[in-house]
Amino acid sequence: MTTGYLWFKALHIVFVAAWFAGLFYLPRIFVNLAQVAAGSHAERERLLLMARKLYRFASGLMLVAIALGLVLWLGYGVGRGQGWMHAKLALVVATIVYHDLCRRLLNGFEHGARRRSDRWYRVFNEVSVLLFAATVVLVVVKPF
Numbered sequence: 001m002t003t004g005y006l007w008f009k010a011l012h013i014v015f016v017a018a019w020f021a022g023l024f025y026l027p028r029i030f031v032n033l034a035q036v037a038a039g040s041h042a043e044r045e046r047l048l049l050m051a052r053k054l055y056r057f058a059s060g061l062m063l064v065a066i067a068l069g070l071v072l073w074l075g076y077g078v079g080r081g082q083g084w085m086h087a088k089l090a091l092v093v094a095t096i097v098y099h100d101l102c103r104r105l106l107n108g109f110e111h112g113a114r115r116r117s118d119r120w121y122r123v124f125n126e127v128s129v130l131l132f133a134a135t136v137v138l139v140v141v142k143p144f
Contacts, residue, residue: 023128027124030125031121058099
């Protein structure tokens with residue numbers, strides 16, 4: 001293993017973990033937004049500002065994590081032709097879809113749409129944990 005490979009791998013892990021941290025917390029803000037009383041304009045605006053900033057920050061982390069992952073996969077051949085990598089790539093796509101769904105939900109809150117309960121957002125919040133856990137298991141255990 002070259003030093004370059006190890007640096008890319010370490011940075012990839014850091015950026016993936018940071019991206020997921022954003023995905024863990026953003027839906028929690030949605031839970032709070034769903035609970036805001038109708039007349040609490042200041043609280044709603046504060047939570048929306050937090051959500052917008054977190055979404056933008058997490059989006060940047062996602063782009064760097066994906067770029068570093070591509071360097072490892074295409075540049076160093078990590079997991080090429082192996083089943084666990086195919087499954088991991090499917091989870092990466094699912095995580096990108098989840099990230100985009102967060103954007104759509106945020107847009108709904110910004111436009112005053114409150115279609116779901118705080119309980120729904122609590123369950124939605126757990127999806128990112130499952131995606132993260134499954135991804136880590138695939139990368140570490142390489143079950144197939």
